[in-house]
Structures are given as C-alpha cells and as structure tokens.
Amino acid sequence: MKNLNYEIDHSMIDLEESQNKDDIEFLIHLKTEESIKRMRNIREFYESDKVYTDIYFYPHANHQYKVIVKYEGYVPFLVKMFQFKLLKSVSWK
C-alpha cells in the first residue's frame, strides 16, 4: 500500500509483499524459533474470530508462511505483526 511504511525486523523475519487482484500476499520467512512462535500466535488470533476469509495462512516448508490478506485487513495485519515485534515500526507516509 502506498500510504503505509513499515520496517521489518530482519533478525526475526524476511518479508515480501505483492498485490493479487483485491488481495495482498505476503511471503514471510521466519528465521528463529521465537518468530515461529509469534507467527503462530498471530494466526491463532485471526483463526479464533470465526471469520474465515479475511486472512489466509498457508504454512510452507522451511519455516515459510504465505499470508493472503484482503485489502481492508492489510493495515490491521501489519499492526498485529508490529504488536508481536516482527516489525520494528509502522507509520503513515
């Protein structure tokens, strides 16, 4: 998204973002046990709300996660990543 800046904590994760029609896809590589645990917590948070199609988590091999977020869920997801300290900062441009 053009109006949001975020800074990745590279000691924890690597992250690539891409647009897919109305959704945004993240490919996240989790580098530590701690970051794996935090990503599981984030997923648990989203999957406990009984809304199934706002965000999808796809665990891949080698501690990679593909996350597909609907456009309206983009900012809340990044804020959640920030809350769990996988991002160092989030700010409006």
Add this chain to the structure above:
Amino acid sequence: MGNEAFVALIVFLLTYAFIISEKIHRTIVAMLGAVLMIVFGIVDQETAIHHIDFNTLGLLIGMMIIVSITAETGVFRFIAIWAAKKVRGRPIALLVVFSLITAVGSSFLDNVTTVLLIVPVTFSIARELNVSPIPYLMSEIFMSNIGGTATMIGDPPNIMIGSAVKSLSFMDFIINLTPVILLVMVVVLLFLVLLFRKQLHASEDVRKRIQELNEKEEITDKKLLIKSLLVLFLTIVGFFLHQSFSLETATIALSGAFVLLLITGESYLEFVFNRIEWTTIFFFVGLFVLVSGLVETGLIAKVASFALKITGGDITTTSFLILWLSAFASSIIDNIPFVATMIPLIKDMGEMGINNLEPLWWSLSLGACLGGNGLLIGASANLIVAGLSGKEGYPISFVQFMKIGIPVMIISVLISMIYIYLRYLI
C-alpha cells in the same frame, strides 16, 4: 380422548409449532413444554425423570468433551491438507476427498462439529485454487448427514434409537446401516461430481501451490494429539465391544472423556465444559419429558394403532411409510423431536402385533437422517454451513440448496428403500 390426553396433545402441538417457527430458541420452548406437562399433572416429576434417556445425554456429553479437546490439536486440518496434497490439488478429486473426510468424521463425531472443522480449511484451499468453495461446502453438508447415518453415534436419531432399543448394539448399526450408507455415498458423490464438474478447474501452476503446503505445521500440540487420539481410538473400540462388557455406550463415552481430562490436566476442565452444547442437552431433556406426556396418556398407542390400520399391519407398507414420512418430515422439521415421538410409536406397534421391528427401526434411522439433506432447514449442519458461507461472501440460498438437496434426498431414500426391501422384507 380423556381430558389429560387432550391437554397433553395441545401442549405437545403448541410446543412443536413454536419449535418449527424458530421465534424462540428451541431449548426454551421444549423445556417450557416439558414443565407444562408436569404442571398440568399429565406426568408427575418422578415419571418425567424416568422418561429422560440418560444414555443419550451421557453419550452426547462424553463425545463433545473428547472432540473438543481433539479439535484443539489441529489434527483435522492436518488430515485435510495431507489429503489435498495426495490428490495433487485436483479440484474434482478434492471434492471427493473432502466429502469422504466429512462423511467418515460425521460417522463418529457430531455433524455440526465435523463441518465446523472442515469448512475453514475448505475456504482456505478453494482460495488457493481460485475456485468457488460452494460445491465443496454443499457436498460437505450432504456427506455430513449421510456419513452420520452410518453408525450409532453419528447422528442424534441413531443415538436415540440405539439408547431406546436395548437389543440394538453399536455393531448392529454398523452391520445394518454402513453397507447402504456406503452405496448412498458413492451414488450421491457421482451425482455431485457430474453436477459441479464444470465449476471445478485449476491450472497446473495453481495446483502446485497446494503441494507447497506443509501440513505438519498444522499440529499445534503433539503430546495432546497423541493423548486425545489414543483415547478417541479406545473409546471407539469400547463402542464396538460395549455389549460384550454389558456396558451402555454412554458409560464408554463418559469414561473416555474423563480419562482424557485426567491425562490432559485440569486446565482443560473449564474449557471443555464451556464447549459442551448445553442447549442441545436441555433440548433433549425437554423433548423426552414432552413425549412422556403423550406416552403416559395413551396418545402414542392410539396413533400407532391408527397407522397400523392404514397399512393393514403389513410390515413392508409400514416400513416404507415410516421411511418416507421420516424423510419428508426431517427435511422440514428438526429430526430430533420427530424421532423422539416416533420411538414410542414404533415400540407400541411391536405390542400391537408387528413381530419384527428391526426394519422399522432402520427405516426410521435412514429416513430421519437422510431426510435432513432435502432442504436448507432440514439439519443443523445445513444451516450452519450456509450461514458461514453467506457471511464469507458465498451465499447459499434456500432455493439453490433445494434444487440439489431434494434430488440428493430422493436418491438416498430410494436406495434405502430398495435396501430395506431386499435385506429385511423378502
């Protein structure tokens, strides 16, 4: 008809009408109807309690506890993704495997629980394949109702029949119902594949995404997984052997549930007691007392006698009448109150001269369970999946469901009718 019978009938019909109207929660209505039966002196409290089938309640509570803990391990998601990878993400094959997972799951677990476990992973996989989730969801609904018919613990009508008829064991349900259910599953799946095949396409590139998924990551707690699967397995073995040990199925289910709580620790105690569907349990309590009013005043016996007069006491005609009546009634109304009313009625038919009640019990089970597929309002699983689907932007309308549901129901009941005729009536 005496005064008591007349009052009992009025209370029963009013309660039924309120349950069907869904204006007030069905549990509140059933419990109030039950209380009225006691207040009006149709049955006294002692007799009312005597009519509550604690085997049905114990079996339901025990299984709810075991399943709620097992579901926490992520095992169901693991199985679904593993299966999706095994069929290499081919959409039609996925329809078949997700349907089979739902059917097998429903044959041992509550239908609603099963669909709630499979629906999230269905959305997820359908999104990755860029296909509509609706064919999968519809198929899962049908298969949950069909699969649930295969065993004594799969669907409430079977639990109620198995608990009420002591001569029918867990194995009897498998021996008599599983063969016809397997046949129904194959035919209905073929029908659904033919119906949905044009909507289910995904390119090779898209399908590769499924192969990249790591199902092992879905297991959240390996120790809990081992404990809960072990207890679930032993409980199911216990069901197979319950008559040899002279134990009721509720004793087996409750033993499994509390052994699991013992080995998982007290931390799960509060959690599982919050997960037990107390509204369903009290709905059953209310219905048992409500029906007791009809039994005690002799109304059920009168209806049974009338039904036998219509069929001339012929076992074939009576079986088919029960099968089709149960199917159509269950497609419109909740099959639990219907079966609660039919059980004493069939027992009375036994006392009125029908020697072999077995075909009647299987007709009631097959009709009441498979009838739930006819309409969107026919079973709880239908409404829950349609509700979730609509909320997620994929509405399933009443008419859309009916166009597929009615043929599925008719195919299923026709197969059952032929099966009952060939196996028990010639």
